[in-house]
Amino acid sequence: MIKPKNDFFDRVYQIVRLIPRGRVTTYGTIARILGSPQSARMVGWALNSSHKFSDIPAHRVVNRHGLLTGKHHFEDPNQMQRLLQAEGIKIKNDQIQDFDTLLWDPALEE
DNA sequence: CCGATGACCATTT
DNA sequence: AAAATGGCCATCG
Numbered sequence A: 001m002i003k004p005k006n007d008f009f010d011r012v013y014q015i016v017r018l019i020p021r022g023r024v025t026t027y028g029t030i031a032r033i034l035g036s037p038q039s040a041r042m043v044g045w046a047l048n049s050s051h052k053f054s055d056i057p058a059h060r061v062v063n064r065h066g067l068l069t070g071k072h073h074f075e076d077p078n079q080m081q082r083l084l085q086a087e088g089i090k091i092k093n094d095q096i097q098d099f100d101t102l103l104w105d106p107a108l109e110e
Numbered sequence B: 001c002c003g004a005t006g007a008c009c010a011t012t013t
Numbered sequence C: 001a002a003a004a005t006g007g008c009c010a011t012c013g
Helices: A004-017 A027-034 A040-052 A069-073 A077-086
Strands: none
Touching: A004 A027, A004 A040, A027 A040, A040 A069, A069 A077
């Protein structure tokens, strides 16, 4: 059987990887899907490790307000905003516009 | 080994 | 209504 503890990390990666292009999700949303609505911090930590991975579009993951809180952790802070804009997402002052529309919730899709 | 921190969110005072 | 703290799990010193 699987190990829930290690799975936490992996599960975050799975979900982030499944984020469609032009969409964004939040730490809290992912955490809720994982089964712990308050483990959003671990989601952020998982993304921190995701830095070493290449298949983790962390730029599509933002905080509850659609604010690019983690941009500072990227190779270049501007890159996160640039990537999102490249997908058709409009950002102003690190704030995603129409965030409510772009928000992708797996629970709603599946 | 123990203490502190971390890209957050929700609840309580 | 705003501010403060708790909670979650793992990694770093």
